[in-house]
Amino acid sequence: MARTTRSACWPTAEQDALLRAALLDGDDARAAWRTWERTAGFPEIDEGSVRLLPLVYRNLTRLGVSSPLTAELKGVHRRSWYKNQVLFEEVARVLSALHGAGILTVLLKGVPLALTCYPDEACRPMADVDVLVRPTDTGPALRVLRAAGWQPSTDPPAWPAEPRNAWTFVDREARQLDLHWRVFRVGYASDDELWAAAEALEVRGVRTLALCPTDQLLHVIAHGIVWNPVPSIRWIADATLLVRARGPAIDWDRLLAEGQRRGLLLTLERGLRYLADRTQVPVPTAVLDRLGARPSGRRERAALWAQMQPGVTAGMLRIWFDYTAYERGRGAHAGPLRFLRYLSAFWKAESPRSVPAMILDRIRHRLQ
Numbered sequence: 001m002a003r004t005t006r007s008a009c010w011p012t013a014e015q016d017a018l019l020r021a022a023l024l025d026g027d028d029a030r031a032a033w034r035t036w037e038r039t040a041g042f043p044e045i046d047e048g049s050v051r052l053l054p055l056v057y058r059n060l061t062r063l064g065v066s067s068p069l070t071a072e073l074k075g076v077h078r079r080s081w082y083k084n085q086v087l088f089e090e091v092a093r094v095l096s097a098l099h100g101a102g103i104l105t106v107l108l109k110g111v112p113l114a115l116t117c118y119p120d121e122a123c124r125p126m127a128d129v130d131v132l133v134r135p136t137d138t139g140p141a142l143r144v145l146r147a148a149g150w151q152p153s154t155d156p157p158a159w160p161a162e163p164r165n166a167w168t169f170v171d172r173e174a175r176q177l178d179l180h181w182r183v184f185r186v187g188y189a190s191d192d193e194l195w196a197a198a199e200a201l202e203v204r205g206v207r208t209l210a211l212c213p214t215d216q217l218l219h220v221i222a223h224g225i226v227w228n229p230v231p232s233i234r235w236i237a238d239a240t241l242l243v244r245a246r247g248p249a250i251d252w253d254r255l256l257a258e259g260q261r262r263g264l265l266l267t268l269e270r271g272l273r274y275l276a277d278r279t280q281v282p283v284p285t286a287v288l289d290r291l292g293a294r295p296s297g298r299r300e301r302a303a304l305w306a307q308m309q310p311g312v313t314a315g316m317l318r319i320w321f322d323y324t325a326y327e328r329g330r331g332a333h334a335g336p337l338r339f340l341r342y343l344s345a346f347w348k349a350e351s352p353r354s355v356p357a358m359i360l361d362r363i364r365h366r367l368q
Contacts, residue, residue, distance in 0.1 A: 009225045009308055011233045014040040015049055016278065019233065022055040023240050023279045030065055042072060048231025054080040055123040055237060062119075081122030084114065088121070090175065091129050092204035097148045098133070103141055105208045106132040106198050108180060108219065112210035113238050115201065117245040124238075128168075128176035134195070135160050135181040142179075145169055150177055154348055163326045163342055183211070184222060186322050188329025189262050213246035214254045221271035222264050226307050227314070239271065240279045252287045263325065266296050266304050312363050319343070 011019055017039070020032035033056070040049075057073035067073075091111060098105050110126035118124045133141045138159040142152070150169040161167050165182035183191050198209040211219060217239060224235020243250065259268040269291035275281035276288065299321075306317035323342045327334045340352040349355055 008227055008310070009232045009235065010274070011231070011236070015046070015231065015233050018049050018052055018056060019236055019279065022052050022059050022237060026063070029059060029063055033060060033065060033067070037067065037069065042069065046231055048233045050076075051125050051234050052237060053077070054125060055118070058119045058123050077122050080125040081120075083125065084121050087111075087126065087129065087175065088204050090171075092206040094129075094131070094145070094148055094150070094177065095203060095206045095208050097144050098131070098141060099206070099208075101140055101144050103133055103137045103144065106183075106195070107201060107203070107208055107210050108132055108183065109223065109238075111203065112201055112216070113220075113242065115203070116210070117238070117241040128178055130166070130178045130180060132180040132183060132191075138179065138181050145177070145179065156345075156348065161345070163323075163346055183215075183219060184262060184264075185226075186263075186325050188326055193258070213242060213249045214251045215258065216246075217242055217250060218255055218258055218262075218264065218268065222262075222267055225267050225271055225304075227310050235271075236275065236279060239275055240281050243275070243281050243283075247282065252284055256287065256290065263300070265291060265294060266300050267307070269294075270304070312367070315362075316359075319346070 017036040054077040057077040108130035114124035153168045160181040166178045166180040169177045197212040201210040220238045276283040303321040306314045344352040
């Protein structure tokens with residue numbers, strides 16, 4: 001399986017064709033599929049595109065499109081269905097254990113999207129599950145997860161493991177669970193309003209919560225428009241299907257207000273414009289006009305650039321902007337010594353003294 005050279009949040013021409021084959025209707029979807037078959041195909045498919053194949057299969061089947069690749073697509077869809085059934089059963093077991101300890105939960109990203117927005121449960125493959133608890137519940141949640149067979153990838157000095165917003169756990173089957181105590185990776189604004197607006201969700205008979213459609217859309221865009229070694233283009237499918245399924249419930253004024261509160265308006269503008277232009281998402285013109293009329297500062301543009309780019313320079317800038325946002329959220333001033341302590345916690349270093357050597361190691365790794 002090959003990777004594209006441009007591993008990013010914005011699709012290449014081939015990835016764009018696959019997305020349109022998965023998301024559009026009629027002749028537009030058929031033409032996009034023929035383009036992808038002709039220019040890409042299975043031998044050179046990247047990991048980000050593989051995640052779209054179950055949805056492509058479902059859309060092409062709905063449109064009555066026959067292809068030499070139909071049998072392979074069907075196999076991908078069936079494997080995704082099986083893996084998700086196993087995952088959902090495990091999610092229900094974990095949620096039951098957490099709730100039994102009096103811990104409230106909100107499911108983020110893949111599971112609620114698969115259950116409420118996608119055509120069927122196979123169409124949204126996922127390798128992990130994201131569970132949000134309140135920051136004061138991270139210690140009890142850690143004990144519950146360990147008792148349920150989930151172990152942290154490494155142990156931080158304290159829980160919650162600031163300045164991160166989540167920590168990865170793994171079980172005996174190598175499945176991953178990300179325990180979140182904040183919804184967004186950066187911004188550090190209070191999540192109280194997100195908790196208050198969360199909606200009921202049921203997973204295999206176990207009741208939990210999911211973000212309301214408005215907050216979920218902001219989270220999908222903010223989480224997706226970030227550079228990743230595996231192309232994060234699935235955010236486009238997530239957002240498109242979310243608006244189609246829950247559009248009347250989206251409060252666009254709340255979306256803009258929450259985006260402003262978290263410093264995400266420029267990210268939000270880029271994401272919504274792409275969705276409106278390429279996947280025909282019905283974003284209100286007034287919303288795009290309000291975003292377009294808002295002046296963006298040099299720092300905001302630089303932060304977004306760093307967020308979307310690979311490479312050493314962009315990576316260090318991304319960490320610096322995340323750090324300064326973290327300090328602002330705590331009401332503290334940014335400084336070199338505080339930055340070293342931040343990096344030490346973020347990179348799970350033994351002490352701040354080991355950070356310079358870690359920086360050099362990461363630069364060497366990126367250059368190689």
